[in-house]
Amino acid sequence: MLINVCRPAGVLFFLLVAPLLMKGQLNIGINGGISRNSLISNRGYRPFTTGEKIGGYTAGMILQYPVNKFITIGAEPSFVGKNYRIARSDYYQGVYETTYNNYIQLPILLTFSLSNERMLGGISAGGYSAYWAHSRKKGEIPNLSNLSLQDGDYTNVFQNMQRFSYDATYHFNSKLDNRWEFGWVAGLDFQYTLVKRIACFINARYYYSLTDQGKDYSVNQQQRFNETMVVTAGLLFKTNRSKKNK
Amino acid sequence: MKNRWNMAMAYRSQKTYLIKVLVFIVLPLTIGCRKQLDQQVNPSVTSANDFNEVFNAFWNGMNRNYVMWDIDKTNWNDMYRIFSPAFSKLQIKDPADRLKAAHYLRQMTIGLTDSHYTLEFNDPLLRDSSIVPANIRLQQRPDYHVPYTADYFDQIAKHYLDQPYYDAAYNTDLQHPLRYIAGTIHHNILYIRFNSFSIYRAFISGNTRMNTLLNFVFNGIKDKSLAGVILDLRDNTGGDLQDLNFFSGQFISAPLQYGSSRYKSNNNPFDYTPWMPAIITPATGSQQFTKKIVVLVNMYSISMAELTTMALKALPNTTVIGERTYGANGLFTSETDLNGGSFNVGDFAVVKTASALFRFKDDRIFEGVGFPPDIQVPYDESTAKIYVDKQLEEATSLFAP
Numbered sequence: 283m284l285i286n287v288c289r290p291a292g293v294l295f296f297l298l299v300a301p302l303l304m305k306g307q308l309n310i311g312i313n314g315g316i317s318r319n320s321l322i323s324n325r326g327y328r329p330f331t332t333g334e335k336i337g338g339y340t341a342g343m344i345l346q347y348p349v350n351k352f353i354t355i356g357a358e359p360s361f362v363g364k365n366y367r368i369a370r371s372d373y374y375q376g377v378y379e380t381t382y383n384n385y386i387q388l389p390i391l392l393t394f395s396l397s398n399e400r401m402l403g404g405i406s407a408g409g410y411s412a413y414w415a416h417s418r419k420k421g422e423i424p425n426l427s428n429l430s431l432q433d434g435d436y437t438n439v440f441q442n443m444q445r446f447s448y449d450a451t452y453h454f455n456s457k458l459d460n461r462w463e464f465g466w467v468a469g470l471d472f473q474y475t476l477v478k479r480i481a482c483f484i485n486a487r488y489y490y491s492l493t494d495q496g497k498d499y500s501v502n503q504q505q506r507f508n509e510t511m512v513v514t515a516g517l518l519f520k521t522n523r524s525k526k527n528k
Numbered sequence: 529m530k531n532r533w534n535m536a537m538a539y540r541s542q543k544t545y546l547i548k549v550l551v552f553i554v555l556p557l558t559i560g561c562r563k564q565l566d567q568q569v570n571p572s573v574t575s576a577n578d579f580n581e582v583f584n585a586f587w588n589g590m591n592r593n594y595v596m597w598d599i600d601k602t603n604w605n606d607m608y609r610i611f612s613p614a615f616s617k618l619q620i621k622d623p624a625d626r627l628k629a630a631h632y633l634r635q636m637t638i639g640l641t642d643s644h645y646t647l648e649f650n651d652p653l654l655r656d657s658s659i660v661p662a663n664i665r666l667q668q669r670p671d672y673h674v675p676y677t678a679d680y681f682d683q684i685a686k687h688y689l690d691q692p693y694y695d696a697a698y699n700t701d702l703q704h705p706l707r708y709i710a711g712t713i714h715h716n717i718l719y720i721r722f723n724s725f726s727i728y729r730a731f732i733s734g735n736t737r738m739n740t741l742l743n744f745v746f747n748g749i750k751d752k753s754l755a756g757v758i759l760d761l762r763d764n765t766g767g768d769l770q771d772l773n774f775f776s777g778q779f780i781s782a783p784l785q786y787g788s789s790r791y792k793s794n795n796n797p798f799d800y801t802p803w804m805p806a807i808i809t810p811a812t813g814s815q816q817f818t819k820k821i822v823v824l825v826n827m828y829s830i831s832m833a834e835l836t837t838m839a840l841k842a843l844p845n846t847t848v849i850g851e852r853t854y855g856a857n858g859l860f861t862s863e864t865d866l867n868g869g870s871f872n873v874g875d876f877a878v879v880k881t882a883s884a885l886f887r888f889k890d891d892r893i894f895e896g897v898g899f900p901p902d903i904q905v906p907y908d909e910s911t912a913k914i915y916v917d918k919q920l921e922e923a924t925s926l927f928a929p
Contacts, residue, residue, distance in 0.1 A: 325795055326568030328867050368794070374865075379793065419802075426859045426866065426884045427789035427806030429770055433728075439865065446804045458798055492562055496796060501608045502588055504795040505565055 309346040313360075313485070313516025316340065319383075321366035321495075322507040330371045336380060338363020340512050344483075346393075354393040356406070358487075361386055361415075364508045374439050379421035381452070383508075387412030389467045389487070402473040402481075407466070410489060414461040417452035458497055463508065465491040479520045487512045568592070568795060576620070576874035579629055583615035586633070586879070589871045593863065594642070595790075595885045597797040599893060602639045604797065611636055623653055630657040633877075637661055641896035643856035644831065646880045662856060665896070666827060671851060673907045675763050675828050681721055683915040685709045688924075689719055694744055696737040700726040704767045708738065710745050713758065717927050718748040721760040725767030725832040728774040749778045749817060755927045756820030759840070762850060762919070766831025769859060776839040777811035779821070784808045786842035788891075789859055791884040792868035806886065808839050821846040822923040825901060830854040834899050835886070841899075842889050847926060848901040850919045855898035858882020 317338040325333065342360025349355060362385050370377040387410050395404030424443035436442045454461060469487035476482055488511055495506040571589035576582050587608055591597075597604065611632050618625040633647060634657075643662035649655060666672060685693055693711025700706060708730070709721035730738045748754060776784075788803040823837045825848060834853045840846045861883045863871050869883030887893045894900075905919045 322562075322565070324565035324567045327570035327573075328795075329864050331867060421801075423801055423804075424865070425789070425804040425807075426769075426791065426861055427787070427804060427886065428809075429773060431773055431809055431812075433732075433770075443861075443865075444807070448802050450802065455798075458796075490561075500591060500797050501605050502568075502591065503797070504568060504592075507562060 307347060307521070309344070309348070309354075309518050309520045311344040311346075311483070311516050311518035312342070313344060313358075313483070313514040314339070314341040315485075315512060315514030315516075317362050317364065317510050317512045319364040319366055319508055319510045321381075322509055324505055326504075330374050332369060332371070334367040334369055336365035336367045336382075338365045338382070340514060342514075344516065344518060346518070352394055352396070354395065354404075356391045356393055358389050358391065359387070360389075360514075362412075362489075362510065362512060364510050373437070374424075376438065376440060376445075377421075377423055379419060379423070382418040382420070383414060384416040385412040385463065386415050387463075387489075389489070391467065391469070393471055395471060395473075397473075400475050402471070402475075404471040404473075406469045406471055406485075406487075410465055410467045412463040412465075412489075412491075414454070414459070414463065414495070417454070418450065419452050420449040422447050458499060460493060460495055460497045463491050463493050463495075465489055465493065465508075473518065481518045481520065482515070483518055484513070484515045487514070572872040572874070574874035574876075576876040578620050579615040579618040579625070582620070582629070582873060582876050583612060586873045586877065587612070589873060589879065590881075591797055592795040593792065593868045593871050593879075593881065594640075594797075595792055595800075595858065595868055595882055596641050596895065598800070599885070599895070600639075600641045602637075602641075607636045626651060626653055627657070630654050630659075634659045638664060642858055642882050643854060643896055644858050644860065644880060644882045648878045648880070650875055650877065662854065662896070666854065669827065671827070671906055673827075673909065676912065680912065680915065681707070681709060681723070681760070681763075684917050684920065685711065685719075685721070687915050688713055688917065688920060690715055693719075694737075694741040696730075696735065696741045698730050698733060698735045698738045700729040700733065704765070706730055706738070708741055709760075710741050710748070712748075712754075713924055714927070716753070716755040717924065718745070718751070718754050718757045719760065720745055720757065722764055722833075724765050725771040725775075725836070727771045728768060731774070746778055750815060754819060756822065756845075757817070758822045758824065758920070758923045759836075760824045760920070761829045761833040761837060762824050762826040763828040764830065764833035765828070766833055766856070769832065769835075771832065772835060772839060773809045774811060776808050776836055778814050779817040779840065779843065780808060780810045781814060781816040782810065784839065784842055785889060786839040787886055787888045789884040789886045791866045794867075803887070817843070818845060820927060822926055823848045824850050824919055824923055825853050825899070826851040826907060826919075827854055827898065831856045831858075834894070835859075837899055838888050838894075847903065847923075848899070849903045849905055849923050849926075850901050851904065851906060852898035852900050853894075855894060855896045856882075857886040857893075857895050857899070859884040859886060 317340045318335050320335050340362040344358050346354045346356040364383045367380040389410035391406040391408035393404045393406040395402050424439045425446040428444040432441050467489050471485050473481050473483040491508040571585035574581050574585035638661050640661045647659040689711035695709045698706045704724040704726045707723045713719050731742050785805045787806040790801050790803045793799045793801045834857050866883050870880045905922045
């Protein structure tokens with residue numbers, strides 16, 4: 283499935299980008315950084331159970347097409363971790379499940395920036411689409427079918443039920459999992475030109491998903507949306523020799 | 529002058545342009561938000577003031593807590609579409625409507641696979657309207673029969689066991705009045721009869737008669753001179769899960785995996801944990817039992833009786849004789865422990881349902897079906913009336929030289 287998506291996307295990317303690069307109208311860069319994802323959900327009333335934000339990593343590239351002195355249109359294809367954790371507390375302390383989700387995503391951004399000779403600051407906004415490429419679940423949960431020999435006086439659930447640990451790839455179910463994600467992205471940009479055609483940059487992006495991770499297969503089902511903060515740093519190679527310098 | 533005018537105009541158009549750009553960026557972000565998510569409500573705190581609330585609490589509670597949706601034939605979404613409008617027409621203060629509501633709930637749940645499933649009402653008018661789909665399913669079995677009479681196993685003990693034998697009665701709780709029997713047959717087969725599982729609690733209760741019986745059982749399991757054990761779990765209604773280690777653990781010297789279980793990992797119907805191994809831990813001082821084990825079961829061998837049968841069946845030296853069991857293999861604990869299973873529908877009703885689904889070591893699920901015997905010996909009413917036990921006789925014949 284992933285190969286089926288990537289192959290035409292790669293061809294399309296090459297057809298669109300190569301001519302612009304040849305003409306020297308694009309800035310191109312690479313970046314890497316960290317992500318922090320929240321799973322927004324209407325889980326509701328489960329006692330001693332909370333969702334937690336979890337960090338992850340991101341890597342990708344940046345393509346920018348400067349429209350004029352202030353406006354740049356950019357695409358930032360990247361690989362980003364959108365992880366989260368559900369943990370329990372009090373008597374259930376130690377029970378958790380961490381979900382590591384990897385997405386391949388393509389944000390399209392419009393950046394408004396102000397700059398001088400060396401520095402550039404800007405704000406960006408746009409939309410993104412993402413494909414849920416891989417998921418792994420790691421957890422420790424009580425095993426009701428493997429009881430301990432301790433007789434009562436439990437202060438923690440694992441004294442009653444033995445601990446079951448797992449760390450395995452989650453196999454997607456086409457009836458349950460919605461692997462395409464769409465949403466808005468907003469962010470801040472800071473760029474510093476090192477030499478004539480090379481700049482380093484730090485970007486912050488906030489991805490706000492509008493699509494539920496689950497397919498709509500049940501009445502009143504729990505919805506799950508990613509909200510991801512991403513901070514990246516990288517290098518930008520300015521092939522562009524056009525409007526901005528005029 | 530003209531130059532200044534041009535500069536002013538250029539500045540003005542630039543400013544307008546920037547405002548347009550900002551509007552273009554900010555506006556979509558403000559309008560493109562998700563719809564506010566309604567947090568899911570705990571059905572236990574529903575103020576059952578009208579049948580709309582009762583229905584939603586019940587339907588949603590089941591949708592989130594029930595652990596068998598992936599193997600169940602009931603289409604729960606269809607139940608919502610059919611019965612939500614029907615419940616909204618009912619008045620909770622009208623006794624006729626309350627009876628109608630119980631009837632609707634029976635229709636909704638009659639096909640549920642979970643054989644532990646019961647729906648009990650707190651409303652005095654509906655006290656006798658409890659819904660147990662598995663009992664209805666049991667009565668539809670072609671081999672259906674009533675349970676053995678209250679004195680049957682006492683009479684069987686008198687008839688088949690060597691003298692003296694042990695019997696003991698003790699109530700660890702109201703649900704499980706214990707009546708245990710142990711002795712020998714032909715002086716070399718250990719016979720153990722449990723009507724319910726609360727062995728550990730009975731053992732530590734200090735009841736002398738019970739302690740004597742259970743010590744006889746545990747010593748007998750270690751007795752190398754015996755030919756084997758007959759464990760009689762017919763008409764055994766289940767009980768404490770901890771007895772799996774305490775009793776079945778007497779037969780093993782190393783942990784024994786006899787199946788696996790899984791429960792809900794989150795609120796959606798198909799959110800499940802991975803399958804976890806179901807393991808019996810050896811009891812203190814136990815040895816591997818290498819002699820023959822025969823387990824007697826019937827259609828009233830329920831829950832822990834079935835799990836114990838399956839645990840012993842995971843040993844190579846066990847034969848199961850009798851009838852297919854009741855088919856309630858799910859495991860129980862409180863709703864809070866695993867965020868699933870039993871729950872209350874406000875003050876209106878109590879739903880009892882398994883906290884975890886169990887499957888045998890060959891990956892087959894016997895929930896709602898029952899565990900099949902190796903040797904089928906059907907119930908015979910005519911012989912049972914005169915306390916001739918064909919199933920026990922078949923078990924005893926396996927020990928014949």
